[in-house]
Amino acid sequence: MKTKTDHPSLSPALIIIMAIATGLSVASNYYAQPLLDTIAQAYQLSVNQAGFIVTAAQLGYACGLMFIVPLGDKFERRGMIVIMTLLSAAGMLVTASAGSLWMMIAGTALTGLFSVVAQILVPLAATLADPAKRGKVVGMIMTGLLLGILLARTVAGALASYGGWRTVYWFASALMVVMALILWFALPRYKQYSDLNYPQLLASILRMYVTTPILRTRALIGCVTFASFSNLWTSMAFLLAAPPFYFSEAKIGLFGLAGAAGALAASRAGHLADRGKAKTTTRYGLLLLLVSWAFIWYGQYQVMALIAGIIVLDLAVQGLHITNQSVIYRRMPQARNRLTSGYMTSYFIGGAIGSLISASAYQTAGWTGVCIAGAVLGVLNLLLWWRGQHHEDNGVTAA
16 A cells, blocks of 8 residues: 655644644534533433433444545545535534424534544544654644543533523534634645555454454443543533532533543653553553542532542543554554544444433433443453453554
């Protein structure tokens, strides 16, 4: 497979632009979360029905990961990235003007489908980066991604408090159009020449799962990790809007800042992966993820405990995510988009499952039910790592 690029280097300014673009694109799937209580009242929805709005975004994202991202190994990426960014903006326009729940779900799913542009940007950054700094670069881009997910809640809450929940989507759509223009001028043209047709590209992803045990292990860990993340954030708005808190949308959105602090603290995971410490960051990340649920459970009585739990959980989630991607990108550099597709499809399927679990758990057993579900997911993740880490011990990849 041959490659062609006009500008093979990756400057610090371009890294920042790509990190911001990644954050903005993925944020579009999460503006709804602090607004769920308000949207539920507007459309007279149950908790389960409102939770499906988030699930629709994640399922759309998962479909995009599986069926669109692999095309990055075949087509010129700058044009692909710009077109997808504009289509994601169009999906948010549909949501902003939605007159019914189903129109909102359609707009949300469309946005999710094309906001996978973030997952074209990540492997492009890994390809253009100096191999010795690849983990660091991936860490910076993924920090932008997770900050986008978390700060989306803060921005959405603030905008909704002034102009209603629809204002959030009008504003975000305009931002995406501006970002598309910036990317058109900032990104280098880059294309990989592949002899594989589209069905063969998709089939090769399944073949990678079969022939690459470490991809399966890391994909499953990512799946359960993001399920845990979605389990927290899907139901938290209902907890904080109810007694004894009675928080407004803007205050609920501010909790995204606590998650952002955890995400920033995890940025060093990429450095550790470059130094051969991936197994260490994985082990401690999984333990922190499990422990965080004790703080989160007590958060229903004491808000500072909830904030502490959010910081620890998002530190663990981001550290694990950066480590997972740094490890798999060492494998098959000519197929990074397909590796990303396989890994991130599992990741966002986990997010969709986590949202469904969270809404059902909260409706059935309140915040305690959500926290029990989170703890079970944490134990499951430790078991997956214990079972799969021998692939790295046996030298399947350089972790």
